Amino acid sequence: MILPQNRVAWASVSPALGWTLAFFVLPFAAMAAISFYPQDGSGPSLLSYAQFFNSPSYYYALFNSLEVTGLVTVISILLAYPFALILADVVPERWQRLALTLAVLPFWTSYVVRSYSWLLVLSENGLVNATMVKFGILSAPIQLANTRGATIIGFVHFFVMLLTLTIYANLKQLSPNYRKAAADLGAGPIRSFIHVVLPLTLPGIMVGAFLTFVLAIGDYITPQILGGNNELLMPQLIMMQIGRRGDFSSASALSIILMLVVTVAYLFCARWLKIERT
């Protein structure tokens, strides 16, 4: 039963609407506006955007971000899918909840702490190097931390957990009848997987992939702690604008460019992201 609008209705929704308008829409408008007023005080122009498109060190940050995020998304899916499949199919039903809860436990470590933990593992005298040298696999420690590889490992660690969740949820929703039908029609387990299970779990994969893309491309901490100084990613470039240079206009322009990239990714994934009411 839905009541007609009245004062109570508006009173109940206005705090949330007001908050969103005041502290989300307005700041965004301020950011958009300031991006057209370059730091040097000259009048409205596209200078802050031109700076991005004209300097390789700027647009390479976006390329790097896209490359890293793309790699992270693909690697995470490849690692998480079999794992989710094992959790859903091989692990006995009554242990699944526990197995899944355990698998996403480190998900709750904060970003800063999680990246720092990987630094412990990957640093020059860290666990991996120390173990490898001790067992004679390496003669001397190799550089693992402060590389793009370290950034990717840090990201993949987080997103394997996230994707395991979305893909597992999708697998559990699948009626076993689909696979029974495929088997009745003579498909072996491999064919049934490729032609039946995989296409039906595409929504779970795409939801996870989209979340991975959005969260990874906007993350400042992981590349800043694990990536070293060899290359910049987009969030680092944005932070540099305000940190070192106090250039709000450029930081705003870069933020908006980053947001547009995410919007394009959203439009690309939109057909899989429709949340259907069941």
Add this chain to the structure above:
Amino acid sequence: MMLRFASTIYAAFIYGFIFLPVFVLVLFSFQASLFPIPPFNGPSLRWYAAVLADKRLIAGLGNTIVVALSTSAMATLIGFLSAWGFARFHLPKSALMRGLITAPLTISYLIIGMGLLVFFNRIGIPKSLLAVGIGHVVINMPLCFAIIYSQMGDHQANMERAARDLGAPEWKVLSLITAPLLWPAIFASFFLSMTFSWDEFVISFLLTRFDTTLPVEIWNLLRAGLNPKTNAVGSLVFGVSVLMAILFEVFALRKRPA
């Protein structure tokens, strides 16, 4: 049989990968010497003592708790009110307004923080914990709204109508009927907000200067390089996060009475 074996190996590999950093973090928080690197020579609690003796970390912890509690309460309250309003009343442009309220969920924290920084800078609100708190409500309220809105059903509406028919004023209906019926969703929203606020870094980093939250203080510790004290404080933060996650799980997964 073969498949089972391969599955076990693979699952062990993934679990190992997932737990490796957490294991190293916690293990070397008990290191006795100065560096959190092998060989392990603990166990020792000296670094936990060092954390407790660190005034900045303790102040950061206090700030984080205040910010997390107050912003989660605020986010849950206005999220709940708006969820109820949209579920019970026929409002013009309802879908558009609901879309607006949930829009911050799709924007990265970095950009939300940047927007607030630029905006507050413009209108003269100084960097402060209050500014961070405002930002945390922006990121958590949409989530609270979405969770509670999804749990609003006809069955509560009927009870609300019964209460109204018996003469209860609207605020009484909300506080004595609707809120108790929805309390699993409300608590889930609150705890989830707490976890996010507790761990949130980039908005706090952008919007505070001296008085700041624990994640930013931990970030400041990182400048000193690898240090068992960072392990100790990181392990404590992780422990609290897991605790909140468990609470969330308990409340969120509790089935609603049919």
